[in-house]
Amino acid sequence: MHTIDADYLVVGAGAMGMAFTDALVDHADVRVALVDRRYGVSGHWLEAYPFVRLHQASAFYGVASTLLGGGQLQQRGPEKGLQERATQPEICAYYAQMLDRMREAGRVEFFGNSEYAGDRRFFSRISGEWFEVPERCRVVDARYLAPSIPAEKPAPFEAADDVRVIPVNDLVRLEEAPSQYVIVGSGKTATDACIWLLALGVDPGAICWVRPRDPWMMNRAVVQPDPAIFLGMAADTMQAAHDANSVEELFLRLEDAGIMLRIDRTVMPTMAKTPTLATWELERLRTVENVVRRGHLETVDRGKLTFADGSVAIAQDAVVVHCAADGLKYPPLVPVWRPEAITLQAIRAGFPCFGAALIGYVEATRREDEEKNRLCTPSQFGNSMAQWARMNVQGTRATASFSSEPDIKEWSNQVAINPARIPPGHPESARLDDARERLATYTRPGLARLAELMEPDLRRP
Numbered sequence: 001m002h003t004i005d006a007d008y009l010v011v012g013a014g015a016m017g018m019a020f021t022d023a024l025v026d027h028a029d030v031r032v033a034l035v036d037r038r039y040g041v042s043g044h045w046l047e048a049y050p051f052v053r054l055h056q057a058s059a060f061y062g063v064a065s066t067l068l069g070g071g072q073l074q075q076r077g078p079e080k081g082l083q084e085r086a087t088q089p090e091i092c093a094y095y096a097q098m099l100d101r102m103r104e105a106g107r108v109e110f111f112g113n114s115e116y117a118g119d120r121r122f123f124s125r126i127s128g129e130w131f132e133v134p135e136r137c138r139v140v141d142a143r144y145l146a147p148s149i150p151a152e153k154p155a156p157f158e159a160a161d162d163v164r165v166i167p168v169n170d171l172v173r174l175e176e177a178p179s180q181y182v183i184v185g186s187g188k189t190a191t192d193a194c195i196w197l198l199a200l201g202v203d204p205g206a207i208c209w210v211r212p213r214d215p216w217m218m219n220r221a222v223v224q225p226d227p228a229i230f231l232g233m234a235a236d237t238m239q240a241a242h243d244a245n246s247v248e249e250l251f252l253r254l255e256d257a258g259i260m261l262r263i264d265r266t267v268m269p270t271m272a273k274t275p276t277l278a279t280w281e282l283e284r285l286r287t288v289e290n291v292v293r294r295g296h297l298e299t300v301d302r303g304k305l306t307f308a309d310g311s312v313a314i315a316q317d318a319v320v321v322h323c324a325a326d327g328l329k330y331p332p333l334v335p336v337w338r339p340e341a342i343t344l345q346a347i348r349a350g351f352p353c354f355g356a357a358l359i360g361y362v363e364a365t366r367r368e369d370e371e372k373n374r375l376c377t378p379s380q381f382g383n384s385m386a387q388w389a390r391m392n393v394q395g396t397r398a399t400a401s402f403s404s405e406p407d408i409k410e411w412s413n414q415v416a417i418n419p420a421r422i423p424p425g426h427p428e429s430a431r432l433d434d435a436r437e438r439l440a441t442y443t444r445p446g447l448a449r450l451a452e453l454m455e456p457d458l459r460r461p
Contacts, residue, residue: 001130007138008032011140013040013112014142014146015043016145018099020359021102022065023364024364026364028363033109034109040099041112046092047149048169049193050088063357072084145345145381157299157300158299164319165319171196171321178319181208182321185323190211191215193321194285209292213271216261220277227420228435232434236257237392238442238445240253241442242442247386261282272383344356344359349379376402377394378398
């Protein structure tokens with residue numbers, strides 16, 4: 001058993017583990033042992049499908065110390081004028097560079113291909129060696145919200161041996177075009193698969209989309225690292241909440257305001273994980289008319305999909321594309337700081353990289369766990385519309401708490417991964433002034449209304 005001299009043992013080197021570690025070592029003289037079961041840092045991005053991009057601006061992702069990408073506007077293509085979005089290789093290269101930076105500073109030691117066994121011990125799955133950290137070392141759980149992806153999770157339906165079922169990653173490896181693609185899933189992975197196929201010339205009529213739930217998505221044009229745009233969207237959201245009489249009406253008002261998007265305007269979506277989507281993507285998705293809304297797929301046989309209420313015919317040679325991993329996780333909220341571990345969670349509504357970096361900064365600059373927990377109350381991701389409302393209630397309250405501390409406010413306004421920041425020296429404008437004024441007017445009543453719109457069983461803190 002080898003003893004590692006470390007003050008923190010961070011279990012998980014994905015986006016949240018890296019964001020926490022970066023902020024911690026930049027503001028405290030500590031040593032960190034960073035452990036991950038994968039061979040390198042980047043988390044699930046190492047296994048993501050090749051054509052994936054960030055669904056949000058690159059500036060909102062990564063670690064606090066270093067901007068992901070160049071902070072540039074796209075100069076061509078259907079998203080001209082919107083912030084750049086990193087590809088999978090760019091994200092993985094960025095995190096590898098961040099690890100190099102931390103290692104060169106002598107603060108971080110990385111243990112890849114390693115499994116945490118509990119009780120401050122972990123082992124290498126390659127060499128079999130065991131390691132431990134001292135009793136004084138704090139354990140940081142960076143896996144609590146780790147997403148599931150199709151490449152690492154079996155399809156949630158049964159399939160006959162003579163049916164071609166592939167994870168979305170393997171779309172790029174097909175050697176012969178089928179007469180039909182069956183896309184299974186409701187979320188961002190499924191939309192990406194459809195858009196990729198359409199971009200390569202697949203006829204929309206050759207796509208069958210099994211969509212158990214219709215999703216609400218956010219218009220990427222209003223989720224941008226420009227304070228006037230982002231704060232204007234936040235003000236529109238609170239104003240819509242103030243005026244809404246139901247959670248359904250809230251989302252329809254947000255749709256009218258250009259914030260929320262839905263693929264089929266004749267269907268009220270029930271899923272509200274709300275990744276961002278561009279309007280050009282929306283237009284392409286609407287060309288896929290063969291949409292199966294019969295709940296979750298149970299079995300696939302050659303030429304047939306079976307659901308709880310019956311079956312649907314598909315082509316005999318159809319390729320069934322598994323996009324149905326559950327992605328975001330919804331574990332119970334727990335205090336971030338507990339004696340057994342620091343559990344990384346989102347703090348501001350969504351934006352987990354910022355939440356993890358904030359936790360790292362607070363850990364480095366505060367002494368008492370009780371005070372740290374007061375400043376960083378966690379929020380859950382949204383799934384249903386009511387849960388989306390809850391996420392925004394929790395996140396807005398948490399933002400008010402940590403923003404009341406002058407040093408945290410100063411720090412958060414300097415880091416690009418804070419979506420609501422106003423950078424030092426940012427020029428004033430009439431649009432920004434309007435956003436600020438409306439936020440001041442509508443945040444309190446809008447927040448109260450959002451709390452009322454949550455389902456009764458979600459109203460508990």
